[in-house]
Amino acid sequence: MPEDIFEIVVHGRAGQGAKSMAQIIAEAAMFRGNCIQTFPSYSAEKTGAPMQAYVRISKKPIKTHSPVRKADAVIVLDPTLLETIDLNINLTDKSVLVINTTKPLEKIRKGIRCKCRVVAFDAEQVSINHGGKNFPNMPLLGAFAKTAGILDLKSITEHVRCIFLHKLGQEITAKNIEAVKAGYGAV
């Protein structure tokens, strides 16, 4: 974990929007004057397969192209991934873990060996309440903005609007932004 680079790992299943989420964070940071890098790492190329997306944010140009291991922020989109991946690889005492789960915090904590901050909430339900569909990445973006301390909520909602508006139209964009804000409020 280099001091001058903020590093993020997003764990998800292909199709859940981990890559898009990483890209939204990276680009929002870029519009705030940072150098950025984000790339996905796939296993099998099929929907539902576990995958990761990495983000780096820095004031200086980023040279490395290696995957992120120890991260400042770790985001988990799918609670079932906890059965197969060991988050301890990514976490340090200074990390923040943002996780979509219905399990109580104590249960999540059990498997974690360091003293990192853990933020757990049912992002799936928040997303369904606000958009009608299960896209946990939107509420998780809000929770990330509140707890990671690298980007504020406005930077993220502005960028979500910027990329969704021409693709999805006004109504769906507004719903997504509501879901981001609800995630921010949920933690």
Add this chain to the structure above:
Amino acid sequence: MSGKKVALTGAHAAAEAMKQINPDVVPVYPITPQTPIIEKFCYFKAEGQVDAEVVLAESEHSVMSISVGASAAGARVMTASASQGISLMNEVLSVASGMRLPIIMTVVNRSISSPLNIHCDQCSTMNVRDLGWIQLFAENPQEAYDFTIIATKLAEAINMPVMVCQDGFITSHCVEMLEIIDDKKVKGFVGKYNPKEHLLDTSRPLTFGAWQLPNTYMETKIEQQEAINRALKEYPKVAKAFAKITGRNYAFVEKYKTNDADAIMVATCSTAGTVKAVIDRMRKKKKKVGLLKIYMLRPFPKTEIAKALEKANAVCVLDRAINFGAEAPLYTEIKNALFESKKKPRVESRVFGLGGRDIFEEQIEAVFNSILSNQNKEKKGGNVYIK
């Protein structure tokens, strides 16, 4: 500089350059392991942002065959491929270079079967390095974009096909900030393509790829050798003109802190960036380490490479490819480049990252420490792996 800052993946960056160049013909075969380069270019076509003729082929072999036909007919031709796609094109790649057709192909470095795997390594690209194509290697989306433009000018200046290679996923799917130049500048730089000779010139009927018997075939091949080596003279001119409009300078190699280095790592593409990050850290600990990044693999800039390496005590060549029954491809080339040098550094090899296996900074640092202390004495030469 006057460019626009954007965030793009390496694949999108290559497609963006293709869009700005707006070639006449782009033959494509859109199936795995195809890359988002073609996907993005077809989007530009559907949106009416390019008027290139996109030709849907039934295989990569046909893609290159159509490229050859269109290029011989006088069209500016670009395409993209990767992995098995390049392997399937193999036969026609040498037809393109033998006919001296300046086709530009953006390539994503991906592994080849079997076992089945489409992740990053350079086996497919290294496989075709002796087929007469100029090969340029890009580290990041910026270089993938820049080299696509440089390649077009270089190819047409000396009538030779060029591959612009970037690492699969690590670069092709990696979003980074880059500077793109405006369409007019790109079009001005590459210019209009006016081939001196082509099939459709009825005032001067010609045969391309003629039947040549033992009495002439060899002379043609010798001429082809001289032609590709002309890139060693032409590339610096093209790169200089490119630097004039962008401020970005590209030599045959990038020397990163090599001048006083005791140990130098040789690498290509994305891994070179990771090596730089390691060097920055090790330099703070007063370790004299450096990187030689290879931009051009074909033609092989032997003199520049030897010059950059001969002062070091130890060199380690990183290969993201394997050469069955022999030493790793880049390692072999680097050793060969140093053979005639008066002072020869110790040259070690590391094969890593096959089939998309991750490479971490700690692993590179460990290799640097190993070559600095000459721990690997007994294993000199041969295949050594970073697993």
